Amino acid sequence: MISVQNVHKSFGDLEVLKGVSLDVPNGEVVSVIGGSGSGKSTLLYCINAIESINSGRILVDDVDVHSKSTNKDKLRQKLGMVFQQFNAFPHMSVLENAALAPRIVKKMSREEAIEIAKKELEHVGLGDKFDVYPTRMSGGQQQRLAIARALAMKPDFMLLDEVTSALDPELVGEVLDTLRLLAEEGMTMICVTHEMGFARDVSDRVAYFHQGVIAEIGDAKQVIGDPQNPLTQKFLSKVL
Amino acid sequence: MFQKMPELLNGVFVTFHVSVLAMLIGVVIAILLAITKMNNSKPFCYVATVWVEIARNTPALFQIYMAYFGLGALGIHLSPYVAVLSALVFINAGYLTETFRGGFSSIPDTQFRASRSLGMSSVQAYRYIILPQMLRRIYHPMTNQFVWSILMSSLGILVGMSELSGTTQKLQSQSFRTLEFFIVAAVLYFVLTKLVLFGASLLSRRLFKGDIG
Amino acid sequence: MNSLFTPLSWSDTGYILTGVWNTVTISVVAIVIGTLLGILVGFLRAESNRFVNVLLGGILDVFRSVPLIIQLILFSTFVGAIGHPLGPFVAGSIVLSIYTMAFMTEVFRGGFEGVSQSLQTAARSLGMTYWQTVYHIRFPIGLRAVLPSWLGVALSVIKDSALVSVIGYMELLRTSEQLISRTQQPLMILIGVGLFYFIISYPLSYYGRRLERKMAL
Numbered sequence: 001m002i003s004v005q006n007v008h009k010s011f012g013d014l015e016v017l018k019g020v021s022l023d024v025p026n027g028e029v030v031s032v033i034g035g036s037g038s039g040k041s042t043l044l045y046c047i048n049a050i051e052s053i054n055s056g057r058i059l060v061d062d063v064d065v066h067s068k069s070t071n072k073d074k075l076r077q078k079l080g081m082v083f084q085q086f087n088a089f090p091h092m093s094v095l096e097n098a099a100l101a102p103r104i105v106k107k108m109s110r111e112e113a114i115e116i117a118k119k120e121l122e123h124v125g126l127g128d129k130f131d132v133y134p135t136r137m138s139g140g141q142q143q144r145l146a147i148a149r150a151l152a153m154k155p156d157f158m159l160l161d162e163v164t165s166a167l168d169p170e171l172v173g174e175v176l177d178t179l180r181l182l183a184e185e186g187m188t189m190i191c192v193t194h195e196m197g198f199a200r201d202v203s204d205r206v207a208y209f210h211q212g213v214i215a216e217i218g219d220a221k222q223v224i225g226d227p228q229n230p231l232t233q234k235f236l237s238k239v240l
Numbered sequence: 241m242f243q244k245m246p247e248l249l250n251g252v253f254v255t256f257h258v259s260v261l262a263m264l265i266g267v268v269i270a271i272l273l274a275i276t277k278m279n280n281s282k283p284f285c286y287v288a289t290v291w292v293e294i295a296r297n298t299p300a301l302f303q304i305y306m307a308y309f310g311l312g313a314l315g316i317h318l319s320p321y322v323a324v325l326s327a328l329v330f331i332n333a334g335y336l337t338e339t340f341r342g343g344f345s346s347i348p349d350t351q352f353r354a355s356r357s358l359g360m361s362s363v364q365a366y367r368y369i370i371l372p373q374m375l376r377r378i379y380h381p382m383t384n385q386f387v388w389s390i391l392m393s394s395l396g397i398l399v400g401m402s403e404l405s406g407t408t409q410k411l412q413s414q415s416f417r418t419l420e421f422f423i424v425a426a427v428l429y430f431v432l433t434k435l436v437l438f439g440a441s442l443l444s445r446r447l448f449k450g451d452i453g
Numbered sequence: 454m455n456s457l458f459t460p461l462s463w464s465d466t467g468y469i470l471t472g473v474w475n476t477v478t479i480s481v482v483a484i485v486i487g488t489l490l491g492i493l494v495g496f497l498r499a500e501s502n503r504f505v506n507v508l509l510g511g512i513l514d515v516f517r518s519v520p521l522i523i524q525l526i527l528f529s530t531f532v533g534a535i536g537h538p539l540g541p542f543v544a545g546s547i548v549l550s551i552y553t554m555a556f557m558t559e560v561f562r563g564g565f566e567g568v569s570q571s572l573q574t575a576a577r578s579l580g581m582t583y584w585q586t587v588y589h590i591r592f593p594i595g596l597r598a599v600l601p602s603w604l605g606v607a608l609s610v611i612k613d614s615a616l617v618s619v620i621g622y623m624e625l626l627r628t629s630e631q632l633i634s635r636t637q638q639p640l641m642i643l644i645g646v647g648l649f650y651f652i653i654s655y656p657l658s659y660y661g662r663r664l665e666r667k668m669a670l
Contacts, residue, residue, distance in 0.1 A: 048578055077580035087575035091593045100589060101579035146575070153579055297654035298647045299612035301626060306647070309639040387518075394520035398619065405523060418530045426519045426527060433518045 001025050002047060002157060002190070007056035009039075009046055016042045018212035019056070026156070029189045031199035031220065034209030035235065040192045041084075043209075044159045047190070048079050061156070077105060080150030084162040086142035088134030088149075094121065095130040098149045105153070113152075120148040124178050140171030144178055151182075158182065160191040176202075196240055200224040208232045244411050244421075251407030252428050258325050258396075258403060259389040265325075266332025266389075267382075273333060274340040288337065295334020300392045303327035308399045320401035328389050335385055343378035344370075376448050383440040387433050394429070404428060461636050472628030473649060479542065479624060480611045483549035487610065488603070490550070491557025492596075496587075498558060499565035509558075516555035522616050524548050529620040545617035553610050560602045564595035601668065604661040608654050615650075625649060 002024040009017035016039040024030050032040045045051040047058055049065050049072045058065040065075060089097050098117035102108045108116070121127060124144040134142050143163055150158065160179065164172045176198050183189065183202050193199055199206050199220060206223040208216040208231070216229040227233045273288040295303075307330075308323035318326065347370055355365035397405035404425055412421035494513070498506050516524065528548045532539050539547075568591045576586040618627035629646045633639045 050574055050578065073577075073580050073582050076578055079578070081575075081578035083571060083575055083578075085569075085571050087569075087572050089572070089576075089590060089594075091597060101576075101581060104585055104589065105580040149579065293655060294647070294651065297608075297612075297658060298650045299615040299626070301615045301618075302643065302647050302650060305626075305630075305639075306643055309633065310643045313638070313640040391518075391520040394522050395616075397522060405520065419527065419534065422523055422527045422530065426523050429520055429523065430515060430518045 003059040005057040029203040031203040038209040039212045040209040080155035081159045120151040124148045158189045251404035255403040262328035269333035270336035273337040320399045324396045472625040476624040486550040487553025490554040494558040495561025498562045513555040541622040564599035601665040
């Protein structure tokens with residue numbers, strides 16, 4: 001379970017998160033929607049301890065993420081993260097991309113790491129691309145590689161930061177299908193997304209972010225289909 | 241030491257003006273070589289290629305020896321100044337040819353086509369659109385080449401030229417205070433190159449107002 | 454042939470080869486040491502705070518702004534002043550290595566700084582430690598990106614190694630100078646010397662340019 005408790009976060013004078021609280025129990029998929037600069041991506045970075053927080057608390061399976069005594073490298077193994085930019089390692093083949101972290105972080109043997117990497121790559125439909133270099137692949141394939149790479153660490157949670165925003169429209173579908181598959185398998189996910197259809201159909205709950213706070217949160221179909229907060233209504237009327 | 245300062249400063253002056261000359265003549269030749277290489281007109285193109293490759297792939301000291309001793313064997317006796325100057329010109333021209341070619345080909349064709357589509361003549365397109373962009377890209381490598389010329393002109397010491405290094409050599413052999421004299425020379429080279437770089441950055445700020453590198 | 458000057462003969466080959474060998478040796482030594490130190494200092498510069506960075510940058514700048522020949526003369530005079538504890542090879546190697554390092558540092562710093570921050574964040578998000586990220590991501594990507602520039606510096610070091618002759622190291626140009634003064638055949642010998650440098654340098658610079666073009670795509 002991920003538990004975000006009254007988190008505040010500023011970059012210099014700019015307060016990006018103004019007291020955000022959110023509980024995501026195991027098995028749930030939560031989509032976070034909102035305008036750019038509303039702080040939704042920053043929240044993911046704070047959960048993964050890539051950014052520090054100013055006050056509040058974030059617990060991942062009851063471990064305080066930002067406590068000094070927490071081993072952040074260890075914690076990140078539980079939290080798979082996928083970014084807007086695909087961030088494939090350009091100097092490694094697809095298989096090496098996915099096998100690197102299991103090998104050097106989890107200290108698996110080469111064979112074990114490769115076996116897991118192969119399994120996860122097949123999982124996202126890249127079973128025929130093991131020896132290809134990522135620069136030779138489409139954005140959609142690179143993004144699926146990034147998902148497989150994160151999955152190869154056997155994370156308990158997935159944090160997805162606008163993973164389809166940098167994709168050509170015709171490539172968005174294949175990545176969303178992969179995420180849908182993960183959701184069906186019961187992966188706990190927090191997805192920051194601009195894909196309202198995906199948010200409505202795949203997630204259990206949707207949170208609408210506005211100027212650093214969660215303005216509305218609730219059942220996915222209800223928030224997208226029948227928003228209560230005027231701010232949410234205004235936002236949705238613009239993007240739908 | 242300090243009463244020798246005028247002589248050293250005179251050496252600095254010789255260093256500076258041999259480098260400036262080597263740069264000016266080098267630029268003119270490089271433009272010709274670059275145009276020749278880009279036009280691909282056969283016999284001249286080979287000459288240009290051979291020039292560029294020899295200049296880039298042999299030591300500066302070799303060039304200077306060729307100009308001074310090598311040509312001397314053929315009965316062409318150059319003064320140390322002219323020998324060093326011609327070697328530096330030869331090398332500058334070689335390197336700058338590639339710089340100019342690279343700078344030119346880095347401007348996308350679309351810039352030319354866009355200019356023509358606005359009704360500019362092809363001369364106007366070069367004058368107002370292509371060349372100004374090209375100058376921005378080659379400015380920095382040209383500055384580096386100039387600094388390199390200043391530093392390499394120090395090889396004049398080996399053929400008895402009276403630029404900064406040669407002057408230092410002469411003065412220290414009269415006084416035997418080698419270390420002191422060469423430290424002063426090192427400082428003077430450092431200051432000279434910094435002044436050149438400073439001047440170049442001032443000039444670039446005037447030439448290229450508020451834009452990308 | 455009982456004159457002061459004797460023409461070039463086959464027996465001079467060994468002498469010339471010594472010069473060739475010495476040129477190659479001191480170039481390789483300087484390039485290897487300069488590269489290793491350059492990677493180290495380049496990484497330090499890419500990572501360190503402003504103060505350390507400006508300090509390191511300023512020191513290295515001196516080596517790039519004073520002619521190599523002056524550096525060689527200064528160092529060998531200094532070595533002489535303390536009683537010649539180092540031979541010309543060691544003295545020359547030290548100066549040439551530091552000179553090389555000064556240029557290599559900038560090459561590698563650029564390479565390390567060019568590795569995108571988001572790529573490193575992605576690596577960290579997989580649980581990799583800082584040093585694992587440096588070793589597996591930043592070094593391989595940064596080093597590969599600067600290969601053409603590295604080659605450029607290495608080539609200029611091979612050519613600049615000719616200057617070590619001024620402190621009495623018997624590299625190629627120095628041996629040929631001595632042959633010239635004995636045989637009085639400067640043109641032929643110099644052309645031979647030029648050819649040697651060209652044969653080493655040209656294929657490498659050709660390869661470097663191809664590499665650069667390939668990497669630009």
